[in-house]
Amino acid sequence: MAGTDEVVxxxxxxxxxxxxxxxxxxxxxxxxxxxxxxxxxxxxxNEDIVRLISAKNDEPEWMTEWRLQAYRRWLxxxxxxxxxxxxxxxxxxxxxxYARPKSMETKPKSLDEVDPKLxxxxxxxxxxxxxxxxxxxxxxxxEVPADGANSERKVAVDAVFDSVxxxxxxxKELEQAGVIFxxxxxxxxxxxxxxxxxxxxxxxxxxxxYATLNSAVFSDGSFVYIPEGVRCPMELSTYFRINAExxxxxxxxxxxxxxxxxxxxxxxxxxxxxxKAQLHAAVVEIVILEDAEVKYSTVQNWYPGDENGKxxxxxxxxxxxxxxxxxxxxxxxxVETGSAVTWKYPSxxxxxxxxxxxxxxxxxxxNHQQADTGTKMVHLGKNTRSRIVSKGISAGVAQNTYRGLVxxxxxxxxxxxxxxxxxxxxxxxxxxxxxxxxxxxxNSSRVEHEATTSxxxxxxxxxxxxxxxxxxxxxxLIVNGFAREVLQALPxxxxxxxxxxxxxxxxGSVG
Amino acid sequence: xxxxxxxxxxALSARLAGLSAPEGGKWARAARDTARARLEVMGLPAPxxxxxxxxxxxxxxxxxxxxxxxxxxxxxxxxxxAIDRLKxxxxxxxxxxEASDPLALSGVEIEPLDEAARAxxxxxxxxxxxxxxxxxxxxxxxxxxxxxxxxxEGLVIRVTGKAAQPINLIYRHASETSDALIHxxxxxxxxxxxxxxxxxxxxxxxxxxxxxEVGEGANFHHVRTQGRAHERQAVTHIxxxxxxxxxFKSFTLTVNGLLTRNxxxxxxxxxxxxxxxxxxxxxxxxxxxxxxxxTVFVTHDALRCESRQVxxxxxxxxxxxxxxxxxxxxxxxxxxxxxxKSQSLLLDEDSTFLVKxxxxxxxxxxxxxxxxxxxxxxxxxxxxxxxxxxxxxxxTDLLVIAFLADAIAEIEDAGIAEDITGRLEAWLxxxxx
Numbered sequence: 001m002a003g004t005d006e007v008v009x010x011x012x013x014x015x016x017x018x019x020x021x022x023x024x025x026x027x028x029x030x031x032x033x034x035x036x037x038x039x040x041x042x043x044x045x046n047e048d049i050v051r052l053i054s055a056k057n058d059e060p061e062w063m064t065e066w067r068l069q070a071y072r073r074w075l076x077x078x079x080x081x082x083x084x085x086x087x088x089x090x091x092x093x094x095x096x097x098y099a100r101p102k103s104m105e106t107k108p109k110s111l112d113e114v115d116p117k118l119x120x121x122x123x124x125x126x127x128x129x130x131x132x133x134x135x136x137x138x139x140x141x142x143e144v145p146a147d148g149a150n151s152e153r154k155v156a157v158d159a160v161f162d163s164v165x166x167x168x169x170x171x172k173e174l175e176q177a178g179v180i181f182x183x184x185x186x187x188x189x190x191x192x193x194x195x196x197x198x199x200x201x202x203x204x205x206x207x208x209x210y211a212t213l214n215s216a217v218f219s220d221g222s223f224v225y226i227p228e229g230v231r232c233p234m235e236l237s238t239y240f241r242i243n244a245e246x247x248x249x250x251x252x253x254x255x256x257x258x259x260x261x262x263x264x265x266x267x268x269x270x271x272x273x274x275x276k277a278q279l280h281a282a283v284v285e286i287v288i289l290e291d292a293e294v295k296y297s298t299v300q301n302w303y304p305g306d307e308n309g310k311x312x313x314x315x316x317x318x319x320x321x322x323x324x325x326x327x328x329x330x331x332x333x334x335v336e337t338g339s340a341v342t343w344k345y346p347s348x349x350x351x352x353x354x355x356x357x358x359x360x361x362x363x364x365x366x367n368h369q370q371a372d373t374g375t376k377m378v379h380l381g382k383n384t385r386s387r388i389v390s391k392g393i394s395a396g397v398a399q400n401t402y403r404g405l406v407x408x409x410x411x412x413x414x415x416x417x418x419x420x421x422x423x424x425x426x427x428x429x430x431x432x433x434x435x436x437x438x439x440x441x442x443n444s445s446r447v448e449h450e451a452t453t454s455x456x457x458x459x460x461x462x463x464x465x466x467x468x469x470x471x472x473x474x475x476x477l478i479v480n481g482f483a484r485e486v487l488q489a490l491p492x493x494x495x496x497x498x499x500x501x502x503x504x505x506x507x508g509s510v511g
Numbered sequence: 512x513x514x515x516x517x518x519x520x521x522a523l524s525a526r527l528a529g530l531s532a533p534e535g536g537k538w539a540r541a542a543r544d545t546a547r548a549r550l551e552v553m554g555l556p557a558p559x560x561x562x563x564x565x566x567x568x569x570x571x572x573x574x575x576x577x578x579x580x581x582x583x584x585x586x587x588x589x590x591x592x593a594i595d596r597l598k599x600x601x602x603x604x605x606x607x608x609e610a611s612d613p614l615a616l617s618g619v620e621i622e623p624l625d626e627a628a629r630a631x632x633x634x635x636x637x638x639x640x641x642x643x644x645x646x647x648x649x650x651x652x653x654x655x656x657x658x659x660x661x662x663x664e665g666l667v668i669r670v671t672g673k674a675a676q677p678i679n680l681i682y683r684h685a686s687e688t689s690d691a692l693i694h695x696x697x698x699x700x701x702x703x704x705x706x707x708x709x710x711x712x713x714x715x716x717x718x719x720x721x722x723x724e725v726g727e728g729a730n731f732h733h734v735r736t737q738g739r740a741h742e743r744q745a746v747t748h749i750x751x752x753x754x755x756x757x758x759f760k761s762f763t764l765t766v767n768g769l770l771t772r773n774x775x776x777x778x779x780x781x782x783x784x785x786x787x788x789x790x791x792x793x794x795x796x797x798x799x800x801x802x803x804x805x806t807v808f809v810t811h812d813a814l815r816c817e818s819r820q821v822x823x824x825x826x827x828x829x830x831x832x833x834x835x836x837x838x839x840x841x842x843x844x845x846x847x848x849x850x851x852k853s854q855s856l857l858l859d860e861d862s863t864f865l866v867k868x869x870x871x872x873x874x875x876x877x878x879x880x881x882x883x884x885x886x887x888x889x890x891x892x893x894x895x896x897x898x899x900x901x902x903x904x905x906x907t908d909l910l911v912i913a914f915l916a917d918a919i920a921e922i923e924d925a926g927i928a929e930d931i932t933g934r935l936e937a938w939l940x941x942x943x944x
Contacts (some may be wrong), residue, residue: 080727082561145762172828274712309715336820338580353923367522397938413860423870423872425872425874425875426875428842428843428845428874428876429842431872433869433870433871433872434868435867435869436867436868437867438864438865438867438885439863439866440857441862441863443858443859443887444860445885445886446885447883447886448882448883448884448885449868449882449884450880450882451870451882452878452879452880453870453877454877454878454879455875455876455877471857
């Protein structure tokens with residue numbers, strides 16, 4: 001495969017830049033691993049493994065059956081091949097489907113009882129699991145007074161380590177507001193009526209190949225329920241960490257916003273640097289009832305593989321929000337910088353009248369990364385509105401594809417969609433692709449779609465360089481400007497991190 | 512490669528049962544045999560094919576065409592009638608020498624396909640089935656391959672200089688059960704210039720392929736209107752290969768027709784070439800169904816080429832319009848300028864517009880964009896006209912013409928563009944009664 005040394009170097013590019021490209025593989029900040037004793041389920045996948053995962057989570061019989069049903073359906077399904085991604089065949093029998101730190105065998109009652117090694121892991125990732133006022137690791141977060149309310153900002157965290165949830169912060173305070181925020185395994189035990197009612201109602205058991213696999217083997221994930229009329233008092237966040245080798249992570253997130261509720265939810269993820277690719281197949285389901293609103297933001301920073309395309313995470317994710325009630329609102333924001341291969345389409349089903357869906361995405365691929373990502377806006381209700389802003393940035397020998405669907409059903413009268421997807425190419429070995437589907441079945445709705453593909457503007461670059469800004473810094477600046485519509489949609493905690501990530505991911509890509 | 516689905520092969524064998532291989536000399540036999548071998552590997556389109564997502568291939572696949580009533584044009588001036596042109600007539604897909612002008616035109620050599628096919632050696636072998644075969648990757652177009660293997664009718668045209676007149680191919684529909692396979696080959700030598708006009712429904716069912724090799728610095732202009740017969744069905748393909756500094760411009764007007772699938776595959780191989788592909792469609796689903804599908808694939812494989820796709824559809828009473836367009840920019844095709852526009856005007860609640868505008872880009876110094884919109888008629892424009900005393904139906908028609916003007920503007924020759932606009936106006940007026 002073409003390495004960085006085969007990239008044609010443009011005149012005037014400094015040797016430092018070229019060096020930076022070469023060493024980019026080593027720049028992944030979260031590539032270390034935690035040396036901790038683990039319990040594994042035996043390698044491979046069969047009905048016994050599915051039963052074992054269910055048993056480890058102390059699940060009731062109905063849940064075990066639900067998983068087995070999914071597993072049987074999965075056996076009959078074929079891995080999808082339509083995405084513009086290319087990776088060696090995955091041997092689903094050569095994986096561990098369950099890995100739990102030994103110290104988590106008996107569930108710690110509070111964060112004080114959690115293995116210090118695990119706490120240290122999250123500390124090092126910048127996500128200390130103590131009930132602190134603001135999310136640490138975000139430099140400058142405390143310097144922004146904004147509306148003055150900043151000093152009161154709190155973020156509750158659910159930390160998932162390989163297959164288990166390590167702990168959830170601020171539980172008491174959330175309980176007082178009536179908010180349920182816990183791991184999904186706990187919810188299955190403690191709130192079976194809610195789980196039974198909503199699990200699989202947005203992403204059905206056998207929705208697609210990876211979602212079906214997830215339905216069978218999901219080990220943990222987060223559960224959120226915001227009761228009627230409650231505005232969640234703080235931002236909720238889940239941090240996913242893959243640590244064990246040869247282990248797939250299959251988390252399941254279920255968020256329910258009851259009538260008139262509001263929640264902002266953040267998701268982050270990292271993994272150690274390894275030669276062998278690892279699988280991550282998650283499902284996120286969001287149910288939004290009348291007048292409720294959910295904001296879901298992701299900074300996806302799984303290990304992307306080294307500069308020769310070795311290792312990295314295969315990120316095959318199904319995310320879908322169902323605006324079930326009238327005037328329900330959902331906003332997906334994603335910054336995709338990690339993973340070797342990404343296959344992800346956070347979608348909105350706009351069922352309720354006057355419901356609203358928004359999707360803001362920045363996908364950055366460098367080196368050998370491949371991303372096929374986008375959204376689906378399915379307009380079913382009257383006066384529904386959706387907006388898609390997608391920015392794809394491709395560097396190195398990476399491939400970046402936007403794939404999306406906007407569908408206006410005959411009954412979705414007076415609906416509106418605006419889509420803008422722009423791609424930026426850095427270097428002449430990478431690719432940027434756009435595959436939108438638009439289906440309009442009534443005439444009172446308006447659909448507009450625009451897409452452009454271009455390179456970093458020479459004039460803008462020249463302007464920056466002329467003012468003494470180094471070439472790489474200039475490109476990062478231009479890219480940040482290019483992506484600002486998406487960055488602006490992020491909650492403040494993430495916006496800062498995302499801006500830095502944009503710079504890191506592009507470091508060394510000039511030339 | 513994945514195994515071909517059985518329904519595709521079944522559809523093919525059903526279709527082949529009713530077809531016989533044409534006679535021909537060495538070159539034609541070789542081209543047809545290769546095509547048949549290629550076809551047997553791919554089969555015919557099946558309903559679940561991604562490339563046939565928006566259009567059902569069943570009636571195009573079927574061994575027999577669905578009978579179609581012959582449309583009565585009496586009282587209408589012939590299309591392109593005002594233009595000084597060389598007329599060549601096909602009736603139900605068969606060349607009619609008596610109804611045609613003599614096949615003689617300064618700067619051009621014209622031969623019926625069956626004549627050219629009888630020779631053992633002919634220049635046409637460099638183009639016939641060759642461009643079609645190149646157009647099969649990365650997406651298969653089996654109807655075109657079927658055409659290459661079985662078409663007896665068509666023209667073989669070589670343009671050596673500037674053609675003295677436009678060539679007008681007139682396709683008359685006479686029999687209600689006609690099933691036409693037409694295959695034309697056009698080769699423009701370096702610096703040559705030709706305008707090709709096509710009009711008429713051709714047959715109850717038409718499968719037509721046009722292969723065009725545009726040499727260095729040559730110009731090819733193509734304007735067609737696809738017959739107003741309500742019940743006709745058609746699948747057409749254009750395969751074009753462009754040399755350095757050449758120009759290819761193609762415009763299609765479609766009004767009526769149960770089912771139309773127009774594919775256009777353009778490969779830009781020479782630097783600084785220009786390709787404009789445009790289409791205007793106006794469909795009313797109230798009398799019979801109207802389903803119109805434009806499928807375009809433009810490959811940029813040279814420096815500084817420009818491509819434009821402009822497709823406009825006006826749909827009413829349950830009409831369906833589809834557009835699948837793709838711009839592929841190959842590695843190294845720097846300074847590409849690619850543009851794609853697909854728009855629909857839905858005149859009532861029942862019509863459908865389905866779009867897939869794709870970009871696949873492997874070069875960084877390019878400017879490629881696409882835009883797609885769909886919506887109802889502009890209320891403000893309508894109000895403006897009505898407030899000035901224009902009746903609603905007439906005001907709507909004015910806005911329809913204005914909406915289609917973008918696509919019509921892609922026609923190079925102002926006289927022809929005017930003819931097309933005039934015709935549209937007349938048809939709309941007639942419709943109002």
